[in-house]
Amino acid sequence: DGGITQSPKYLFRKEGQNVTLSCEQNLNHDAMYWYRQDPGQGLRLIYYSQIVNDFQKGDIAEGYSVSREKKESFPLTVTSAQKNPTAFYLCASSRQSSNQPQHFGDGTRLSIL
Amino acid sequence: GQQVMQIPQYQHVQEGEDFTTYCNSSTTLSNIQWYKQRPGGHPVFLIQLVKSGEVKKQKRLTFQFGEAKKNSSLHITATQTTDVGTYFCAVDTGNQFYFGTGTSLTVIP
Numbered sequence: 001d002g003g004i005t006q007s008p009k010y011l012f013r014k015e016g017q018n019v020t021l022s023c024e025q026n027l028n029h030d031a032m033y034w035y036r037q038d039p040g041q042g043l044r045l046i047y048y049s050q051i052v053n054d055f056q057k058g059d060i061a062e063g064y065s066v067s068r069e070k071k072e073s074f075p076l077t078v079t080s081a082q083k084n085p086t087a088f089y090l091c092a093s094s095r096q097s098s099n100q101p102q103h104f105g106d107g108t109r110l111s112i113l
Numbered sequence: 114g115q116q117v118m119q120i121p122q123y124q125h126v127q128e129g130e131d132f133t134t135y136c137n138s139s140t141t142l143s144n145i146q147w148y149k150q151r152p153g154g155h156p157v158f159l160i161q162l163v164k165s166g167e168v169k170k171q172k173r174l175t176f177q178f179g180e181a182k183k184n185s186s187l188h189i190t191a192t193q194t195t196d197v198g199t200y201f202c203a204v205d206t207g208n209q210f211y212f213g214t215g216t217s218l219t220v221i222p
Contacts (some may be wrong), residue, residue, distance in 0.1 A: 033210070042119075042201060042214040043156070058209060099144050099205060102197055103157035 003027065006091050006105035012113050013078065013085060023029035023078045023091035023110045029103070032074035036060060037088040037107075041063075049074055052094060078110065086112050116140075119203055119213030127221050132189040135215035136202035144205055145185045147176060148217070151198040159187075192220045 004025045013019045025032065031050045035043040045058030049068040063082025068074055076095075078085045090108050092102040118137045126132050132205055136145065137179040144163045148156040162178035162185060169176045173196075175188040189196055197220050 035212075040122075040217070043212040045209055045211075048209050056209075092156075099161060099163060101146060101161065102148075102156075102203075102210060103158070104155040107155050 001024045004091060004093055004103055004105035006089075006108050008108060009106065011108055011110045013110060014113050015075075016080045018079050020075055021078070021089055021091075021110070023076065023105060024072055025074075025091075025093045025105075026072060027093055027103060028071075029093035030071070031094045031100075033069070033092040033094075033102065034058075034064070034066065034076045035075070035090045035092065037090060043090065044108070046076065085110055117202060117211050117213040119202055119216055121216055122185075122214065123217045123219070125221060126192050127191045128194060131190050132192050132196070132218055134202075134218075136185045136187075136213050138183050138207050139202065141182050142185075142204055143182075144151050144208075145178060146203045146205065147185075147187055148201045148203060149162075149198050150201065152153075156201060192218070194220050194222055196220055 007022045033048040034046040037043050041069045044060050046064050047066040049055035052071050055066050055068050065077045088107050093104045094100040094102045120135050146161045147159040150156045160176050165182050166180045167178040173190045177186045199215040199217045201215045204211045
């Protein structure tokens, strides 16, 4: 079955530590996205990529970094510069053209120790 | 960035009652999408509206795009416990998506 796989499901970070969240898709989608969701709130865009080796900042990119070396993969690193990283992180993908639905992974829940 | 306001934030209904959530924008939208997120789950695409005044139905769900393409609504007739979750509207600007804040629906059996 085609889909998006995020790992791990739960992640704990120590103060001052960088952590990387994995996102892999086998839908052959060009565009991939990372969102942050806080309790009772909507989704806020962190980074997005419309093509391999290219990515753009979303509304809340500070303290995060990404790479897009392969079409299938779009890992997100939460750096120590992100002072409030506790949240639910969702990865999504879509076809390149506009008016296409987004397909989401199951998410990674990040907590601070 | 694109501002998309969604109301209400929370809604509690008795099973069998109807439910409506509204999405509003200050600018004209090219399209609008609706997603449902079950508790503990991830958003799942429901539908996309593109045309002015467009109305689409999925069983008990009715989606509408305003004539001016600045607002949209999702109406559920005779809610069931399976309708529980948060409903989001989302706008595709061609470069990125902007999600509304969502309406959390609780259905009381």
